[in-house]
Amino acid sequence: MSGGYLLALDQGTSSSRSIVFSRDGRLVAQAQQEFTQHYPQPGWVEHDLEEIWQTQLATARQALQQAGLQAQDIAAIGITNQRETTCLWDRRSGQPLHRALVWQDRRTEPLCQQLRAEGLAERLRERTGLVIDPYFSATKLAWLLEQVPGARAAAERGELAFGTVDSWLLWRLTGGRVHATDASNAARTLLFDIERDAWDDTLLERLQLPTALLPAVHPSAHPFGHTDAALFGVPIPITGIAGDQQAALFGQACFRPGLAKNTYGTGCFLLLATGSERRHSQHGLLATRAAQADATPQFALEGSVFIGGAVVQWLRDGLGLIRSSSEVQALAASVPDSGGVCFVPAFAGLGAPYWDADARGAIVGLTRGSSAAHIARAALESIALQSTVLLQAMNADAQRSGTAALQELRVDGGAAVNDLLMQFQADLLGIPVLRPQVVETTAFGAAGLAGLGADLYSGLDELASLWRVDRRFEPQGSRAQAAEHLARWEQAVRQARTR
Ligand SMILES: Nc1ncnc2c1ncn2[C@@H]1O[C@H](COP(=O)(O)OP(=O)(O)O)[C@@H](O)[C@H]1O
Numbered sequence: 001m002s003g004g005y006l007l008a009l010d011q012g013t014s015s016s017r018s019i020v021f022s023r024d025g026r027l028v029a030q031a032q033q034e035f036t037q038h039y040p041q042p043g044w045v046e047h048d049l050e051e052i053w054q055t056q057l058a059t060a061r062q063a064l065q066q067a068g069l070q071a072q073d074i075a076a077i078g079i080t081n082q083r084e085t086t087c088l089w090d091r092r093s094g095q096p097l098h099r100a101l102v103w104q105d106r107r108t109e110p111l112c113q114q115l116r117a118e119g120l121a122e123r124l125r126e127r128t129g130l131v132i133d134p135y136f137s138a139t140k141l142a143w144l145l146e147q148v149p150g151a152r153a154a155a156e157r158g159e160l161a162f163g164t165v166d167s168w169l170l171w172r173l174t175g176g177r178v179h180a181t182d183a184s185n186a187a188r189t190l191l192f193d194i195e196r197d198a199w200d201d202t203l204l205e206r207l208q209l210p211t212a213l214l215p216a217v218h219p220s221a222h223p224f225g226h227t228d229a230a231l232f233g234v235p236i237p238i239t240g241i242a243g244d245q246q247a248a249l250f251g252q253a254c255f256r257p258g259l260a261k262n263t264y265g266t267g268c269f270l271l272l273a274t275g276s277e278r279r280h281s282q283h284g285l286l287a288t289r290a291a292q293a294d295a296t297p298q299f300a301l302e303g304s305v306f307i308g309g310a311v312v313q314w315l316r317d318g319l320g321l322i323r324s325s326s327e328v329q330a331l332a333a334s335v336p337d338s339g340g341v342c343f344v345p346a347f348a349g350l351g352a353p354y355w356d357a358d359a360r361g362a363i364v365g366l367t368r369g370s371s372a373a374h375i376a377r378a379a380l381e382s383i384a385l386q387s388t389v390l391l392q393a394m395n396a397d398a399q400r401s402g403t404a405a406l407q408e409l410r411v412d413g414g415a416a417v418n419d420l421l422m423q424f425q426a427d428l429l430g431i432p433v434l435r436p437q438v439v440e441t442t443a444f445g446a447a448g449l450a451g452l453g454a455d456l457y458s459g460l461d462e463l464a465s466l467w468r469v470d471r472r473f474e475p476q477g478s479r480a481q482a483a484e485h486l487a488r489w490e491q492a493v494r495q496a497r498t499r
């Protein structure tokens with residue numbers, strides 16, 4: 001008889017985390033391990049897939065141990081993951097062919113330029129909801145097949161498997177028995193038709209990607225398989241999978257169209273639920289699949305900022321201004337404003353709504369009076385400013401389609417603990433910012449999906465009742481001040497851009 005706990009495996013860009021939740025949504029135990037970031041060349045980012053697997057497995061075992069639970073106490077496992085990151089492995093040996101190419105990796109920009117020049121953008125936008133950008137998996141997979149000796153021939157013989165990180169973990173967890181993903185992850189590959197709910201032939205043909213590489217696609221709450229008995233002692237059902245941003249939207253109980261969340265992790269990801277209707281953006285946002293609890297496809301609009309909390313890591317590791325991320329708040333609060341300094345952290349190009357892969361970071365407005373505190377404050381402001389531009393794009397789209405502008409924003413992620421940042425965000429947006437009691441909403445979303453897949457929950461209403469506000473940040477300051485700040489930001493962005 002299985003117990004009433006849920007285990008969420010949250011495989012993020014900077015760390016692997018495992019969290020045990022009780023049925024009523026309480027966080028019972030968690031374990032986390034950072035892993036190596038490989039930067040073989042400027043603009044390239046890779047992860048070792050064996051290290052991802054080992055850190056994920058180790059944290060799962062630690063979390064169970066800390067909770068004082070056995071595998072049989074876990075009703076189900078939910079997987080959530082950094083998205084787009086491209087994995088390729090051998091089906092027979094289970095060994096990766098190469099390190100994973102991480103979503104931040106820009107090496108395929110030349111191929112993307114070629115695809116844009118061939119006029120594929122409109123067709124791909126219509127089918128996949130995405131723009132042609134190195135961010136997504138398709139061109140990364142093409143790079144691997146071209147560059148790893150023998151890979152293309154092996155792929156054509158059906159010997160290789162491609163997947164995002166969820167698929168890789170599922171493969172290893174099930175002892176190499178299940179090669180699958182969910183629609184929210186498939187929707188990030190540039191290879192998936194989000195309305196037809198099937199793989200799309202546009203880039204599969206153009207890039208000669210054999211279909212034998214592809215995982216099966218299922219709803220996010222689904223009986224994906226069981227863990228190999230050798231891993232935890234007894235097999236545990238795996239009944240939930242979602243990309244981390246869609247899992248966070250789900251964990252924030254954004255089940256109704258018009259509800260939105262912003263996650264402040266390495267990057268920032270603003271997602272607006274649009275229900276069973278796919279919306280088109282005229283303002284550079286992506287259409288994507290949301291986590292799906294049953295057979296009905298769910299959609300969302302998304303804006304992605306590539307460097308969010310990572311700018312704070314850069315203050316720590318690149319500049320040495322702070323020793324830990326949490327020190328940034330005190331440093332930034334030691335000055336009343338940024339003293340005219342504006343920081344565009346385009347270290348990996350700019351995402352929505354600019355989509356400029358070649359833009360690079362810029363700090364402008366420096367004077368002799370500028371200090372570390374001004375730069376730290378401008379860095380925090382940059383996270384809120386980039387997110388505000390996304391929200392403005394969403395509101396402009398809403399206005400066009402005659403739907404209401406956003407009334408409030410739910411927030412989560414590692415940097416959402418920063419009160420100063422959250423206040424900046426409310427001031428710039430002019431709407432309340434709501435931080436929930438459980439800020440681990442990504443993991444909670446995965447656990448919720450797994451709980452639904454395992455029939456532990458009666459439905460979405462029960463999950464929604466578990467979401468509670470911890471703190472509400474009301475906007476302060478005038479709209480004119482916010483507009484002036486945004487105008488300075490746009491000017492600085494122009495200086496950082498190449499096109
Ligand atoms: N107090 C803080 N203020 C601002 N940023 C922070 C703070 N604490 C952590 N961060 C940032 O949050 C990010 C980690 O958030 P997390 O949600 O764990 O990321 P991910 O899921 O992308 O690995 C890091 O980039 C870190 O710099």
Ligand SMILES: O=P(O)(O)OC[C@H](O)CO
Pocket residue numbers: 011012013014081082083084103243244245265266267
């Ligand atoms: O690992 P995170 O939380 O920064 O999320 C990464 C995103 O899924 C990339 O699209």
